[in-house]
Structures are given as structure tokens and as C-alpha cells.
Amino acid sequence: MTAPLARTEPNALRRGSCPSVATPMQTGDGLLVRLRPVAPALSARDLVAIATLAREHGNGLIEITARGNLQLRGLTEASVPRLAAGLEAAGIAPQTGVAIETPPLAGIDPSETANAAPLADALRRAIAEASLVLAPKLAIVVDGGGVLCLADMVADIRLDAAAEGTAWRLSVGGDRATANGIGLFPAGDVIDRTMAVVAALAANGPAARGRDLDARMLAARLDAAVAPERLSASARHPIGSHSIGTETVLGLAPAYGQMHADRLAALAHALEACGATEYRLAPHRTLLARGLEERGLAEAKRVAEREGFWSADDAPGRSISICAGAAGCASAAFDTRAAADALVAHAGVLLDGSVDLHVSGCPKGCAHPAKAAVTLCGTAAGIGLVLDGRAGDPPATLLPADTLKPAIERLGSFLLSGRREKETAQSLLERTAPAALVSAFQGQQ
Ligand code: SF4
Known part of the structure; x- marks a missing residue:
């Protein structure tokens, strides 16, 4: 069809x-x-x-x-x-319209609390019929649970199945643990209650997001009888x-x-x-x-x-985001994939998943608009090392592209030599002076 x-x-x-x-x-x-x-x-x-x-x-x-x-x-x-x-x-x-995410095995996984797909479809129809103007990147999660649940997915509006699927927990602005709970609603009422939250977002203007809503005020307005507790956001990869x-x-x-x-x-x-x-x-x-x-x-x-x-x-490259790079983009100053491979080969100490790494062909930062702990960014003046920032932020140092691989090797060796037993990359980076990281990257140690 x-x-x-x-x-x-x-x-x-x-x-x-x-x-x-x-x-x-x-x-x-x-x-x-x-x-x-x-x-x-x-x-x-x-x-x-x-x-x-x-x-x-x-x-x-x-x-x-x-x-x-x-x-x-x-x-x-x-x-x-x-x-x-x-x-x-x-x-x-x-698919068109508002993004409504459901677990990928919804309706298939016998361990799920409820099949999220019918509720998501009904919500999609209700939103389309309401013709509201909503934030273009608005995200809604309808999570029925199961092995591959969406507990760790951040959304403007969340519905989490509860009470063996007879009720849904409605919350706003976060993942399953951090979203602010509005109430627990019977399955038969949940579309109406969710649409009231969607309407509240639309009333706040086309840029309004779930995190901007006052959950307690909405709970009072929706006559939510139960104040839902915070839940775990752990989800299997x-x-x-x-x-x-x-x-x-x-x-x-x-x-x-x-x-x-x-x-x-x-x-x-x-x-x-x-x-x-x-x-x-x-x-x-x-x-x-x-x-x-x-x-x-x-x-x-x-x-x-x-x-x-x-x-x-446990694939070590999982925490690295790369853009098309020289293989697919005229704006790229270097081969981002080769640089990511070099990080995997020589800077595994950074790849335990506790921090994000970003390799960007240019300061536009298409692959990872948010900050990353370490970003390698192509510029007209060379490859920049950005610490705890975005690709477009001023680099802490710059190196010629053909010296990048040995620079990554030096950075990886320096961090590995200073790491404490079982220490995470996040902790290691937090207690290492940026100047020392820059010196290692430049080969001045
Ligand atoms: S970040 Fe730059 S180089 Fe990479 S895909 Fe976007 S525009 Fe191209």
C-alpha cells in the first residue's frame, strides 16, 4: 500500500x-x-x-x-x-507527520507489557485530524516495553505501558527515567489525555517542546489521580x-x-x-x-x-559519530572514516561508551550537532581538536591532515598511560588538563 x-x-x-x-x-x-x-x-x-x-x-x-x-x-x-x-x-x-516511535518488535515480543503499535496509530490519526502546528522535531514515544524497549529514548511526550497494558503512564520531556510524570491513565482514556498535552504544546507556539511544559499543572488540569513514580531508563542495546x-x-x-x-x-x-x-x-x-x-x-x-x-x-566504534567526509561530501577536509578507524585502532581508551566522539569533515558538524567530549574537525587550516564542544567551536589546536594518525596514536598512548584501574573515559578526560591533551596530540610531550 x-x-x-x-x-x-x-x-x-x-x-x-x-x-x-x-x-x-x-x-x-x-x-x-x-x-x-x-x-x-x-x-x-x-x-x-x-x-x-x-x-x-x-x-x-x-x-x-x-x-x-x-x-x-x-x-x-x-x-x-x-x-x-x-x-x-x-x-x-x-511515514509523514509527527514522529511517533514504538519499540521495533512491538506486537511480536511476548515479553512486552502491551503492543504499542495500535495506540501509536490512533495517536497519529488524532494528531493529523487536529491539524495543530507543532515543533518540527517533536518526538513522541509509545513504549509497550519488551526486550528492545525504548526506555532510554528521549521524547517530548512519552507513553509507557503499565498495569499489564491496562493503563499508560503519560510524561513529558525526557527518557523513561527523566521525563516528568503527568499521570497514569486507563487505556481507554489515554488518547484524549495525550491530545490535551499535544494541544498544550501547540498553544505554546511552534517551537514548544515537552521539556517546556509544567507537568504538575497538566496533571491537575487532566485530573490525574495517580502521581506516577520515576522509572528506570535501562534498555538493552x-x-x-x-x-x-x-x-x-x-x-x-x-x-x-x-x-x-x-x-x-x-x-x-x-x-x-x-x-x-x-x-x-x-x-x-x-x-x-x-x-x-x-x-x-x-x-x-x-x-x-x-x-x-x-x-x-561492544563494537568499540559505537561511540564515534562521523559524517560523510571526503568520500561523499565536497566540503570535507579529510577522510572521516579513516580517522574513526584510527581512533578505534589507537585510542580505544576513549571508546568505552561513557563519552561521545565526533569526526566531522568540516565545522558544519552534520553527524553530531550536540557537544562531544572529543571532536576532530576539518578546517581550511588543518584538522582541529575540539574538547567538550561542537564541530563549529574554536579548536584547541590544529594539525595538518597528513599528521592526524600519529597524533591520534600519541593521544591514545598518553591517556592510556594515565588511566587508573577500571576508570571510565569520562572520568579520565574530566581530570586531565586540556593543555596536556593538546600537548599529547601535538607531540610536544
Ligand atoms: S559536516 Fe561538513 S563535511 Fe561533513 S557532511 Fe556535513 S557539510 Fe559535509
Whole structure:
């Protein structure tokens, strides 16, 4: 089933909005389209179709985002309509409207508290019918629990299943632990109550986010009888093998969240030969494969590694965000992937997951707009080292691109030599003087 595809709106080609097929975003390597298919289950044929379209109409670079969306890069104003037509011809309907996230195995995982999908669909319809003007990046999570729940996903509005699915906890502005609870509502009332919160956001203007709402005031207005307690935000990482009922689901992540279309198509063909029957996009840049028998699992992991996908949740590069770099973007000053590989090889001390690292081809910082503990950023004057900042922040020091690898080696060796037993990268960086890090990077020690 396909939905009508909207015409590209040139005015929407901007940062700050949520890029889609109808409203692509201008980046340094052309237009970027974010794609979340309506159907949660994709076939190998669907993946190959997406790969083919990414290659034909973009630069072939495909990303899976932290929220489990696909991003196709390097498109043009002329090629976006052709992409839209290609998706329609392939029967892949992109989701539109407010982003409402549900666990990737909603309705499949027997350990979930409730199937979040019907509630999410009803909420999507209610929001569309209300025709409200909401923040473009507004995010709603409907989490029914289960092995791959969304407890750690931050959202403007959260609904968490409670009381064996007969009630939902409504909260705003955070993940399951940090969001401010409004109340616990019976399943039959929860759409109305959630729509009251959505209307409150709309009333605060088109930039209003969940964190701006007063949860206590809303609880009083909605006559919430129960003040819900704070819950845990611990969630299993989707990379790796998971026992879901009687089946095993394999989570694979393209290295650094990126893959070339050819690798995705090759992976789809190879996994099909291993017995995989269905694919689902998942948070933390992951693609889930279903249908693998025990005997096909080891081979599936092997072919995934061969095609540049991680299959273990301790893959050291997980905490590194990279942009297209010189391989896909004219604005890039260096090969970001090679630099990330050098970090993995020589600065593993930074990669325990306690801090984010960012490798950016230029100060635009497409891959990680937020601050990172360590950023390597390409500039006209060389590769900058930014500590606890964004790619566009002034670098602490600059080095020529061809000296980057030994600089990373020196930084890694320096930090490793000073690390205390079982110390995290976050603690190590916090107690190390920035000047010492800069000296090590420059080779002045
Ligand atoms: S950050 Fe990377 S992808 Fe974005 S414009 Fe710069 S080089 Fe290109």
C-alpha cells in the first residue's frame, strides 16, 4: 500500500526542520532525505530497492539514525522527486507527520507489557485530524516495553505501558527515567489525555517542546489521580543476538552508522541466503534481522562483518559519530572514516561508551550537532581538536591532515598511560588538563 507522495517544497530545504522526502534538508553533500517506512517490516527486496534508489538519485551513502530512521544523502532538487516516485513504485510508503516511535518488535515480543503499535496509530490519526502546528522535531514515544524497549529514548511526550497494558503512564520531556510524570491513565482514556498535552504544546507556539511544559499543572488540569513514580531508563542495546519468545533476532549496525548502498544490497542478499526473512529499523542505528535459524546465525554475523556491519554491542566504534567526509561530501577536509578507524585502532581508551566522539569533515558538524567530549574537525587550516564542544567551536589546536594518525596514536598512548584501574573515559578526560591533551596530540610531550 502506498501513500501519495508530496511534492518537494524548496522552501523546506533548511536545517532545523525534520527532513523528509517532501522536505529534504540542504547539507554539505547535497540534499538529505530522512525516510521511515510506514510498514515496520521490510523485506530483502525493499532493502535492495532503497539501496538502488540511494545510488541512482543520491551519492549512495545511507545512514541509520539514532532513532532508527534511514537517511539518504547527496540528492539534488531534480533527483528528490525521482526518489519519491521510485519509492512509490517499490511500494515503500514513507511515514509523514509527527514522529511517533514504538519499540521495533512491538506486537511480536511476548515479553512486552502491551503492543504499542495500535495506540501509536490512533495517536497519529488524532494528531493529523487536529491539524495543530507543532515543533518540527517533536518526538513522541509509545513504549509497550519488551526486550528492545525504548526506555532510554528521549521524547517530548512519552507513553509507557503499565498495569499489564491496562493503563499508560503519560510524561513529558525526557527518557523513561527523566521525563516528568503527568499521570497514569486507563487505556481507554489515554488518547484524549495525550491530545490535551499535544494541544498544550501547540498553544505554546511552534517551537514548544515537552521539556517546556509544567507537568504538575497538566496533571491537575487532566485530573490525574495517580502521581506516577520515576522509572528506570535501562534498555538493552539492539546490536547483537536477542531471544524473543521462540525466535532469535539479530541486530546489526552499519559501522559508524553509515553504509554504502552497494553494501546494504549485498547484506540483504547474503542474509536472505542465511535464512533471514524480515528486517526492522531500530534505535541506536540498528537494523534487526528476523527469521534466522541457529545454524544461520554465525554465518549471518560473518557476512555482516564482511559488509561493514557490527554485530556485537561492544563494537568499540559505537561511540564515534562521523559524517560523510571526503568520500561523499565536497566540503570535507579529510577522510572521516579513516580517522574513526584510527581512533578505534589507537585510542580505544576513549571508546568505552561513557563519552561521545565526533569526526566531522568540516565545522558544519552534520553527524553530531550536540557537544562531544572529543571532536576532530576539518578546517581550511588543518584538522582541529575540539574538547567538550561542537564541530563549529574554536579548536584547541590544529594539525595538518597528513599528521592526524600519529597524533591520534600519541593521544591514545598518553591517556592510556594515565588511566587508573577500571576508570571510565569520562572520568579520565574530566581530570586531565586540556593543555596536556593538546600537548599529547601535538607531540610536544
Ligand atoms: S559536516 Fe561533513 S557532511 Fe556535513 S557539510 Fe561538513 S563535511 Fe559535509
